[in-house]
Amino acid sequence: MSASQPSATPSPVPPGEFGLPVIGETLSFFRDRNYAVKKHQKYGAIFKTRLLGNPTVFVKDHAANQFVFSHENQYFQVTWPPSTRALLGPLSLALQTGNVHQNRRKLLAQAFMPRALSGYIDAVQTITAQYSDRWAAQGNLTWYPELRNYTLDVACKLLVGLDQGSQTRLGQLFETWCEGLFSIPLALPWTRFGKAKRCRQLLLDEIEQTIVTRQQASEPGQDALSLLIQARDDDGQGLSLEELKDQILLLLFAGHETLTSAIASYCLLIAQNPTVWDKLRAEQAAFAEAPLTLETLKQMTYLDQVLREVLRLVPPVGGGFRTVLQTCELNGYQIPAGWTVLYEINQTHLNPDVYPAADTFQPDRFADEASRAKYSYIPFGGGIRECLGKEFARLEMKLFAVHLLRHYTWELLPDQDLSLVTVPTPHPRDNLKVRFTAMSDR
Numbered sequence: 001m002s003a004s005q006p007s008a009t010p011s012p013v014p015p016g017e018f019g020l021p022v023i024g025e026t027l028s029f030f031r032d033r034n035y036a037v038k039k040h041q042k043y044g045a046i047f048k049t050r051l052l053g054n055p056t057v058f059v060k061d062h063a064a065n066q067f068v069f070s071h072e073n074q075y076f077q078v079t080w081p082p083s084t085r086a087l088l089g090p091l092s093l094a095l096q097t098g099n100v101h102q103n104r105r106k107l108l109a110q111a112f113m114p115r116a117l118s119g120y121i122d123a124v125q126t127i128t129a130q131y132s133d134r135w136a137a138q139g140n141l142t143w144y145p146e147l148r149n150y151t152l153d154v155a156c157k158l159l160v161g162l163d164q165g166s167q168t169r170l171g172q173l174f175e176t177w178c179e180g181l182f183s184i185p186l187a188l189p190w191t192r193f194g195k196a197k198r199c200r201q202l203l204l205d206e207i208e209q210t211i212v213t214r215q216q217a218s219e220p221g222q223d224a225l226s227l228l229i230q231a232r233d234d235d236g237q238g239l240s241l242e243e244l245k246d247q248i249l250l251l252l253f254a255g256h257e258t259l260t261s262a263i264a265s266y267c268l269l270i271a272q273n274p275t276v277w278d279k280l281r282a283e284q285a286a287f288a289e290a291p292l293t294l295e296t297l298k299q300m301t302y303l304d305q306v307l308r309e310v311l312r313l314v315p316p317v318g319g320g321f322r323t324v325l326q327t328c329e330l331n332g333y334q335i336p337a338g339w340t341v342l343y344e345i346n347q348t349h350l351n352p353d354v355y356p357a358a359d360t361f362q363p364d365r366f367a368d369e370a371s372r373a374k375y376s377y378i379p380f381g382g383g384i385r386e387c388l389g390k391e392f393a394r395l396e397m398k399l400f401a402v403h404l405l406r407h408y409t410w411e412l413l414p415d416q417d418l419s420l421v422t423v424p425t426p427h428p429r430d431n432l433k434v435r436f437t438a439m440s441d442r
């Protein structure tokens with residue numbers, strides 16, 4: 001696919017159907033998990049439809065991804081559904097654009113530098129050990145809701161220093177707030193959006209309390225919040241209280257659903273692929289009781305391949321929406337200003353030319369460095385809006401995986417539906433029922 005500015009003679013717009021007036025094909029898009037596959041089969045690598053009232057072009061190939069990622073703010077600008085925009089708040093990095101976005105991204109990145117990441121390792125290990133002990137004591141369990149609590153506890157501890165966040169008022173408010181993120185933006189007391197909007201205010205009050213207490217404390221603390229309170233840009237400016245609140249809320253959200261989906265997919269896929277599991281255990285044996293540092297984790301190359309393959313086969317984020325700022329051209333088709341583009345992560349990852357037998361789990365495909373084609377492997381997006389927390393996410397996934405590989409095993413319980421629900425993030429329909437055992441007990 002080639003991508004460029006529009007030519008003198010206008011090209012046609014991409015093939016496809018707009019569907020019903022206003023809502024277009026929104027319902028099929030959300031309900032049919034094979035919607036995009038069927039459309040691509042019919043129209044090829046690029047097609048148009050109408051989603052949430054907007055003409056929308058779907059793209060799924062590396063050249064189109066590259067074009068979208070390299071022209072943020074020129075041809076494209078990030079966009080989110082109205083409910084998400086309202087609940088994230090105007091000062092959230094995910095909604096900021098242009099120079100403000102770049103400046104804020106630099107500030108927030110301080111919480112994800114290697115030194116900061118090293119400082120998070122002990123806390124993740126402690127929480128992982130507490131949860132896995134409990135799971136082993138339970139034996140049979142429905143794992144997905146437990147994994148949600150686990151990732152929320154990790155996020156609360158690492159981001160704002162809060163213990164057992166999932167069991168606190170902040171945790172409860174946060175769950176109701178999350179339920180409204182992708183909803184109809186009608187703010188009535190009984191609608192999902194209305195409840196979430198009320199929770200947003202209460203959550204911001206809770207976060208403000210934590211920030212103010214921290215600002216008055218003699219010790220700055222060991223979490224992301226302490227780094228963000230101290231962070232200054234090139235002009236010596238820090239983040240205001242209002243902005244800190246929105247940014248902390250964004251970080252809590254950005255890491256929670258995505259990481260839960262990723263580790264649940266890992267747990268499912270290795271249980272279904274015992275050979276992979278054996279190889280992972282053999283690699284761990286080579287590291288025996290080596291202390292976990294960024295350096296030792298980096299040396300676990302097979303684990304790295306497995307996690308890459310998990311994120312390829314079941315990417316937690318299916319794609320990203322962009323508003324078209326200026327008419328441009330993709331693969332000989334005109335993309336008019338005002339339309340929306342969706343770069344599709346999941347479909348990009350299923351390209352059989354790049355990934356033979358693309359729908360099978362084969363970590364060895366990542367053994368070769370050259371196989372990691374930049375714009376064909378995009379679980380974290382790309383360009384100037386690439387996931388800010390990707391190293392944090394990789395670290396948490398690795399620490400979780402290593403602890404469980406060394407001490408535990410699990411098997412899938414019979415009679416459950418393992419097909420994936422895809423909204424808001426992929427997870428098994430019956431929430432992943434397993435028998436979980438400590439290895440010394442076997």
Ligand code: HEM
Nearest residue numbers: 094254255258259262316317320380381385387388389393
């Ligand atoms: C496996 C886990 C994760 C996946 C798959 C993931 C995926 C993504 C993707 C695809 C984007 C780009 C969206 C777009 O192009 O519109 C993104 C953005 C972002 N992610 Fe993640 N993410 C993960 C974990 C995290 C974590 C742990 C954090 C922070 C604690 C985080 C923070 C962010 C932020 C702040 C952005 C917005 C960046 C910007 O607009 O400049 N993510 N993520």
